[in-house]
Amino acid sequence: MIEMAQDSPLMLTPHEAAEILRVSPQHVYSLAAQGLIPCVRVGRAVRIERVALTEFIRTGGRTYAGGWKRQASSPTIVKSSGRRGNNK
Known part of the structure; x- marks a missing residue:
C-alpha cells in the first residue's frame, strides 16, 4: 500500500x-x-493531486470506466413550432 508522509505536498509537479x-x-x-x-x-503550470496519483497507482495504472474526463452530455434537441416572430 502507498503511504503519504504527513509533510508531503497536496499537489505535485509532472516531474x-x-x-x-x-x-x-x-x-x-x-x-x-x-x-x-x-x-x-x-x-x-500543470499540477497533479497526490491523492489522484495514488489512486491511479492503486488501480494498477487504470482509471475508472469512462476515464477521468467528464463525459459530454447528450445535446438537448429543441424542436421548433415552425412559427417565426410573435406567437399571438
Whole structure:
C-alpha cells in the first residue's frame, strides 16, 4: 500500500509525479493530456493531486470506466413550432 508522509505536498509537479511513477515527465504530461491522470492548470503550470496519483497507482495504472474526463452530455434537441416572430 502507498503511504503519504504527513509533510508531503497536496499537489505535485509532472516531474515529481514522474519520479514516483518511474517514468519520464513527458509520459506524465501525455497521461494527463489523455485524461488518465487528472490534473489542474495554474497559469501555464500543470499540477497533479497526490491523492489522484495514488489512486491511479492503486488501480494498477487504470482509471475508472469512462476515464477521468467528464463525459459530454447528450445535446438537448429543441424542436421548433415552425412559427417565426410573435406567437399571438
